[in-house]
Amino acid sequence: MNGKLCTLNKCRALFTNCTAVLQILLVLLVTVPLGRSVLYTSSVKMAELAAGEASLLKAIDSDPLLDATHVTVGAPTTSNTDLKRFAKTRLKVVGSTPEANRADHPNAAFLLLHAFLHKWQGTLQQTPELHTVFSTHGVALPSQEDMEGAIAGILRLQRVYNISTMDIYAGNYRGFTGPALSPLTAFAIGRQAFSDGLLTNSVEWLQFALNKMRSAAGKAKQEVTSNPEDDGVYNKFQIANAIGLLGRAYAYKGDYQKARELYAECKALDGNNAENAVLAHELKTRPGKAGVSLEKEAIPREMSELCSRPKQQTVSKIQHFNRCRLKPSLFLPYVRYKEEILSLEPYASIFHEVIHDTEIERLKALVKGQMTRANVEQGKGEGHVGAHSYVRTSDLGWLWDTGHPTVKTISRRVQDITWLNTHNYNAPVGPDSAEALQVLNYGIGGHYNVHVDNLQSDLPLNLQQSGTRIVTFLFYLSDVDMGGYTVFPKAGISVAPVKGTALFWCNVNPAQELQDRTLHAGCPVIKGHKWVANKWIWTYGNEYRRPCGPYPNSTQLDTEDITFSRRHYIPRDSFP
Ligand SMILES: O=C(O)CCC(=O)C(=O)O
Numbered sequence: 001m002n003g004k005l006c007t008l009n010k011c012r013a014l015f016t017n018c019t020a021v022l023q024i025l026l027v028l029l030v031t032v033p034l035g036r037s038v039l040y041t042s043s044v045k046m047a048e049l050a051a052g053e054a055s056l057l058k059a060i061d062s063d064p065l066l067d068a069t070h071v072t073v074g075a076p077t078t079s080n081t082d083l084k085r086f087a088k089t090r091l092k093v094v095g096s097t098p099e100a101n102r103a104d105h106p107n108a109a110f111l112l113l114h115a116f117l118h119k120w121q122g123t124l125q126q127t128p129e130l131h132t133v134f135s136t137h138g139v140a141l142p143s144q145e146d147m148e149g150a151i152a153g154i155l156r157l158q159r160v161y162n163i164s165t166m167d168i169y170a171g172n173y174r175g176f177t178g179p180a181l182s183p184l185t186a187f188a189i190g191r192q193a194f195s196d197g198l199l200t201n202s203v204e205w206l207q208f209a210l211n212k213m214r215s216a217a218g219k220a221k222q223e224v225t226s227n228p229e230d231d232g233v234y235n236k237f238q239i240a241n242a243i244g245l246l247g248r249a250y251a252y253k254g255d256y257q258k259a260r261e262l263y264a265e266c267k268a269l270d271g272n273n274a275e276n277a278v279l280a281h282e283l284k285t286r287p288g289k290a291g292v293s294l295e296k297e298a299i300p301r302e303m304s305e306l307c308s309r310p311k312q313q314t315v316s317k318i319q320h321f322n323r324c325r326l327k328p329s330l331f332l333p334y335v336r337y338k339e340e341i342l343s344l345e346p347y348a349s350i351f352h353e354v355i356h357d358t359e360i361e362r363l364k365a366l367v368k369g370q371m372t373r374a375n376v377e378q379g380k381g382e383g384h385v386g387a388h389s390y391v392r393t394s395d396l397g398w399l400w401d402t403g404h405p406t407v408k409t410i411s412r413r414v415q416d417i418t419w420l421n422t423h424n425y426n427a428p429v430g431p432d433s434a435e436a437l438q439v440l441n442y443g444i445g446g447h448y449n450v451h452v453d454n455l456q457s458d459l460p461l462n463l464q465q466s467g468t469r470i471v472t473f474l475f476y477l478s479d480v481d482m483g484g485y486t487v488f489p490k491a492g493i494s495v496a497p498v499k500g501t502a503l504f505w506c507n508v509n510p511a512q513e514l515q516d517r518t519l520h521a522g523c524p525v526i527k528g529h530k531w532v533a534n535k536w537i538w539t540y541g542n543e544y545r546r547p548c549g550p551y552p553n554s555t556q557l558d559t560e561d562i563t564f565s566r567r568h569y570i571p572r573d574s575f576p
């Protein structure tokens with residue numbers, strides 16, 4: 001035991017000589033073809049898109065008859081020549097970003113999607129066979145929704161981590177550098193920020209795009225930029241569009257003086273501008289009446305603080321219960337699990353080294369073919385702003401105990417660690433004690449908004465009589481280079497993912513009262529691939545395993561004392 005707070009490193013040192021508890025399982029690789037779905041919600045799918053594009057471009061560039069791409073286009077034709085020219089230009093752009101960052105860096109991922117929706121579009125229309133080539137290479141083509149999701153991700157990163165517009169434009173995310181954006185992509189971000197009700201961000205991005213376009217206007221492309229993504233020269237209609245929309249953003253913010261000035265400026269440049277026509281109407285109807293802004297709320301300060309903490313700082317203030325302990329296994333004598341206690345109310349702790357790399361690879365392989373987008377709520381805001389509200393941006397899949405021995409082993413290990421029942425048979429009727437393992441991979445700026453895990457409604461049949469999710473056991477299946485912490489704003493907890501560890505917390509106290517301090521979130525990922533797996537354990541079958549404590553305000557540790565003294569009486573037949 002250690003009476004002080006144990007940082008991860010200290011804990012590791014403390015536990016170095018402890019009993020090993022991990023089981024190494026044989027890996028049987030199963031390859032499943034990639035399903036078609038929205039791509040921005042998964043970093044893995046984005047990486048596949050980048051790799052697929054690069055190899056296809058190389059094939060087109062190197063082979064005159066495009067044999068390597070299996071496109072039977074016969075002898076060189078005009079469209080073939082166009083295709084090769086396109087491939088050459090695009091390869092220059094692709095080659096300017098290091099391979100590892102091609103889809104990982106938020107700007108690179110966004111520009112990749114942008115290229116598919118704007119630059120590839122004409123080429124794909126001219127050579128429709130390319131669609132088949134992409135799909136035979138297992139690469140799904142992105143959609144407009146991907147673009148919107150990627151922009152929402154960039155804006156989220158900007159807001160949560162307080163990154164300036166200039167830094168994001170230049171590709172600098174708190175020191176993680178990548179490709180710069182172009183004035184037109186900056187305009188696209190400003191436009192979406194406007195329709196998402198992020199008016200302050202919208203004004204900043206539109207003004208930024210406008211300045212860049214203005215300084216480029218009238219110059220030759222080579223003088224303007226060395227950025228291969230940059231389209232170079234902007235005509236007065238594009239500039240007028242930015243001015244008109246900027247005017248509208250000011251009008252929604254309630255700054256009519258500024259909005260009127262921009263209206264006049266836009267009118268002088270392009271008398272028929274559509275944005276300006278809307279602005280004229282809005283100046284009459286006054287959508288953001290003086291002092292009443294339709295601006296979406298800022299990210300709470302504590303959320304930004306928790307998401308940006310140094311990796312080792314898990315709690316706001318060190319207290320007496322912040323210590324490491326070796327928790328005995330339920331099933332095996334002498335086996336101990338390395339636990340770092342973060343909080344008593346709600347009870348929250350980190351378990352170290354509870355899942356092996358080979359098991360992690362196995363879970364990822366098992367879930368690969370069935371990953372689908374996690375539920376996303378498309379909220380409707382007031383007026384026409386607030387069109388997108390991305391509560392959770394990730395892909396997920398479910399693994400049942402009955403589906404594979406590794407999954408069952410993991411489920412059994414959770415039982416061994418938590419001393420709670422984790423039955424899950426996916427039976428059509430009758431209660432279960434736990435859900436299947438939910439495996440998640442996050443995408444561009446991927447996050448999960450603040451929420452609590454307790455479920456009360458819309459339950460599947462097998463859980464309808466199971467009570468509630470009493471505890472959450474969250475495995476980290478990857479490290480995350482930057483961002484992606486799990487944070488509890490009310491409890492002041494911030495946990496950086498470390499591959500092989502798990503975060504455990506109790507959604508209800510031993511008296512079965514919901515703990516609103518379990519409100520938590522997954523911070524947006526800046527760099528790296530974030531993989532996690534949730535095991536949610538229910539009331540059913542655990543009534544005696546997690547009894548009420550001796551006092552009204554008994555903690556998890558009090559009930560563990562009771563359970564531990566009765567450990568021999570806990571039935572072992574929960575796994576047939
Ligand atoms: O990814 C995380 O850090 C949190 C995930 C989570 O809270 C959930 O899936 O319910």
Ligand SMILES: [Fe+2]
Nearest residue numbers: 451452453520
């Ligand atoms: Fe959660």
